[in-house]
Amino acid sequence: MATIYDVAEKSGFSAATVSKVFNRYQGVNAKTKEKILITARELGYTPTQSAQALVTKKSWLIGVIFQEDLKQGFVHPHFSEILEAFKSEMEKAGYDIIFINRNFPNQNMRYLEHCRYRNIDGVLFASSTLDIKEAIAINNIGIKCVSVETKYPKIPTILSTNYEGSFEALKYLYSLGHRKIGYLGSPLSSLSGIERFEAYKAFLKEFNLPYDKKIIDFCENYTPQEELERASSYIERNKNDLPTAIFASHDRIAITLQKTLISKGISVPNDISIIGFDDIEITNVSTPALTTVKQFRSNIGIKAAEIMKDLLNNKPIESKGIFRINTQLILRDSTCRARII
Amino acid sequence: MATIYDVAEKSGFSAATVSKVFNRYQGVNAKTKEKILITARELGYTPTQSAQALVTKKSWLIGVIFQEDLKQGFVHPHFSEILEAFKSEMEKAGYDIIFINRNFPNQNMRYLEHCRYRNIDGVLFASSTLDIKEAIAINNIGIKCVSVETKYPKIPTILSTNYEGSFEALKYLYSLGHRKIGYLGSPLSSLSGIERFEAYKAFLKEFNLPYDKKIIDFCENYTPQEELERASSYIERNKNDLPTAIFASHDRIAITLQKTLISKGISVPNDISIIGFDDIEITNVSTPALTTVKQFRSNIGIKAAEIMKDLLNNKPIESKGIFRINTQLILRDSTCRARII
C-alpha cells in the first residue's frame, strides 16, 4: 500500500506538501497540486485513517450502542429503520458507523473502553437496557452523545409524540362509539411505554371513563412469548365481558392480540376494534390490516443525525432535552364503529 | 485520555513494558505486570486502535458492502438477519463491523478507497449489484473477502441450496396433485433467481410437464411496485385458465401475489396453491400463512464468519467456491390438494 512518502518521492515533493494537497490547504501551487494528485492516483494512494487519527484526534467514527439483550439487532423492525436513516445521513457527512459491543475476547471490555479503543467521535444510544452510568461515563469523556427512545441526563434524545399519538388514537376509538376501551401495553420500564399509558389515563379522565384494572395489562419485556401469554390471559380474563376496543401500545403485541382473538372466534373489528402503535411492515400484511399510530422512523434517524452533526461541529443545539417527532394515525381495517348494544 | 506513556510514567516502567503487558508477552515479571495493570485501570487507559494499527497493520475492522441501491439497508429482511449473525460471530473474535459506502464528501471515494482509508482487514459482500471489478480489486489488494448471494471469482460464497429447496417445493406441489404449476420469480440477474428457475425447468422435465411461457414470469428488479404489477399482469394474462399452483421464488412477491389473488375473489389455497421462498417474518402474519422454503439466514451468516476468520488467520479453507446452507420446506396454509377437475 502506497504511503504519503511514496507519493512524495515519486512526485518530487515533500510529504508535507502532499498532505496539504489532500487537506485542501491554500498555498499550494496549482501545478504542484495537479502533479501530486496524478501520482497519487497512479500509486493508488489513499490517506490512512489510523495515521490521520493519531495526530488529528478524530476518527470519523460514530458508535451505535444497540439493544444486545433481545438478540435482534438489525432485525429489529423499529430500530433498524431509525438506524438506516441515521447511518445514511452520517455517511453523507463523512462518518462511518460502527457498533459498540462489550464482548471483547482479550479483555473484559465495556462500552466505554470500546469507545476509547476506537477513538469514537460520537455515540448513538438505541438501547433501552443500557445502564445510565455507562451512558454518563461515555458522555463525560467528551464523546458526543445522542439517544433515541431512552432519556439519559444531559444527552439529547429523539422521541415520537407518544402521548399525543396515543391520545389521538383513543379519541378516534371514542368517536367510533367505543366506551369500554382496554389497554395492553409495552413494559412500563420504557419511556415510550410510560408516555403511551399516561395518554390512556388522561384520556379516561377527560372522557369520564372508568379506570378498569381488568382490561389494563402490560408486558414486562419485549419477548414474543410473553406477548402471546399476555394476550391470551387478557382475553381469558375478560372473556365474559370484553372491551369493544383495545389500544395495544405496540404493533407486534397488537397483531398477536388480533390473531389470538380471531383464533378464538372473536371477530376483529366487528366484535372488537384494535389499534396498535409503530406502523411496522407487518401491520399491512396482517388480516385485517392494522389501524395504528405511525412512527416516522426515518425522521427520527435524520433528526438524531442532525443533532449529532451539530454536536460534532460544536454548534449550539436547541436543548439537551427531548426532541419530538410527530406521529400519525393510520386508518386501516382493524377498527370500526362500536355495535350498539 | 491517558496514553501508554502516562501509564509508563506513573507505574515507573517504560512504555515498552506496558505494551508487553497489554499484548500478553511472556517475559514480564508478575509483580510488574500487576502494578502496570493497576495504574492502567486507575488512569482509565485503553490502547488506541489507530496507534496500534499504524505498526501492526491490522485494523480489526471488517467491512460490509451492502446493497445500497434498494435504499433498504438494515431493513432488508433477508440480509439483515444474515448480517446480524455474521456481526455477532465476528465480534466474538474481536472484530468490529463497519459499512463500506461510496459517498465520501471530500473525494469521490469508491469502495476500494474506503477500504484502504479504513485499513479494513476483511470484507463481506452482501450486495447483488456490486460491480465484479470492484470486488476483484478489493480482493487483489490482500483484503480477505467472503460473499453471500453473489459469486465473484476467487471469493468464497455462501448460498442456500436454492436448487434443491425449489425442487422439493415443486415436488410437494406435484404430490398434492398439481399438474399446472406456474412460476413467478426473482430477477434472473441474481444467482439465486437463476438457480430457483433452473430447478423449475428441471422439475418440468423430470415430471413430463409442459413448459408454458404464459405462466412463467420474472421481475426485473426487487421493487415492491414492480412486484405488484407483475402479480397483477400475471393473473390478468391467465385469468381464464389459471394454474392450480404457483411457485413464487421469493416471499415478498408470493405475499403480493396472494393478496392480489384474494382481492380478485380467487381463494388461496382452495383455488390456487402458493409456495414462496425465504421464510421471512411476514409469511407467518399473512392470511393464509404462507407455505415456503425456509432459508437459514443465521447459518449463512455464521458460515460466512467462520470462513472469514479462517482467511484472517491464514488457515486453509476448503475451497474458493460455493458453500451451501440447507433449506427446509415449511408447510403452512397457502397450499392444499389440487381439486379434481
Next chain:
DNA sequence: ATATTTATAGAAATCGATTTCGATTAGATT
C-alpha cells in the same frame, strides 16, 4: 539596483502505540 512583499515548499516535531535487540541484574554453577 536594492529593498520589500508574497507565494510556495520543506524540515522536523509530533501523535500513541509495537518490537527488536542490547543492557542490566539476580541466581545458579563451578
Next chain:
DNA sequence: AATCTAATCGAAATCGATTTCTATAAATAT
C-alpha cells in the same frame, strides 16, 4: 570469587500521517 545463564526491562526505531515555522525564490515597489 569468578563465571555463566536466565529473566527482566528499556532505548530507540518505526508506522503514516499533520502542522508549524522557516527558508527560498519570485514578484513588486522604491
